[in-house]
Amino acid sequence: MTTREREIAQFLVAGKSSKEIGKQLGIGYRTVDAHRARLMRKFKVTSSNELIAKLIG
Secondary structure, eight states: OOHHHHHHHHHHHTTOOHHHHHHHHTSOHHHHHHHHHHHHHHTTOSSHHHHHHHHHO
């Protein structure tokens, strides 16, 4: 994972929305969504809930 993906993953696990993450990091929510999609491909999952479960362990 890239540094930015790790940051976004931490926010996702904390239950933050794309808009909340974007505001916190100073990026657009669509950029957050792109990072989330990339993470989902890397972890081979099809939903955000599956991604969070994989991130938690």
